[in-house]
Amino acid sequence: xxxxxxxxxxxxxxxxxxxxxVVFAIIELMxxxxxxxxxxxxxxxxxxxxxxxxxxxxxxxxxxxxxxxxARSGGVVFQVLAVALALASLTLQPIPWAFTLxxxxxxxxxxxxxxxxxxxxxxxxxxx
Numbered sequence: 001x002x003x004x005x006x007x008x009x010x011x012x013x014x015x016x017x018x019x020x021x022v023v024f025a026i027i028e029l030m031x032x033x034x035x036x037x038x039x040x041x042x043x044x045x046x047x048x049x050x051x052x053x054x055x056x057x058x059x060x061x062x063x064x065x066x067x068x069x070x071a072r073s074g075g076v077v078f079q080v081l082a083v084a085l086a087l088a089s090l091t092l093q094p095i096p097w098a099f100t101l102x103x104x105x106x107x108x109x110x111x112x113x114x115x116x117x118x119x120x121x122x123x124x125x126x127x128x
Contacts, residue, residue: 006120010113011065013106014075017082018057025050053078064114067121072114079114082107 028047037043057078063071086104089096 004117004120004124006113006117007064007067010072010075010110010117011061013110013113014057014061014064014078017078017106017110018054018061021050021054021057025054064117069118072118075114076111079107079111083111 025047028043028050031037032040032043032047056074060071060075060078064075082103086100086107089100089103
């Protein structure tokens with residue numbers, strides 16, 4: 001079963017977030033190779049956890065694209081975490097606006113798309 005356009009848009013947001021985490025992990029890996037890490041085990045753990053998160057986001061993107069509810073719920077959790085992280089960044093001085101908007105805006109957009117997609121699919125199921 002193909003998902004509606006909202007699910008495709010939500011999947012695209014999740015996939016872009018997953019790709020961004022992969023890029024971040026690569027940047028951190030390059031920094032590790034350059035000797036920028038204060039603690040090697042901590043740096044490796046951060047890279048591994050970042051890649052796990054990226055893998056989860058990409059799996060949620062695939063699942064949301066084909067209309068799986070587990071993917072939407074997992075994606076919603078990631079979006080809530082992204083918005084919480086963006087809001088927490090507002091406590092820093094000076095406020096890192098690029099980070100705050102770069103994490104918060106996709107989180108809000110993804111959240112709205114995932115919830116809208118779930119509602120649309122629920123309405124479609126009730127109509128059948």
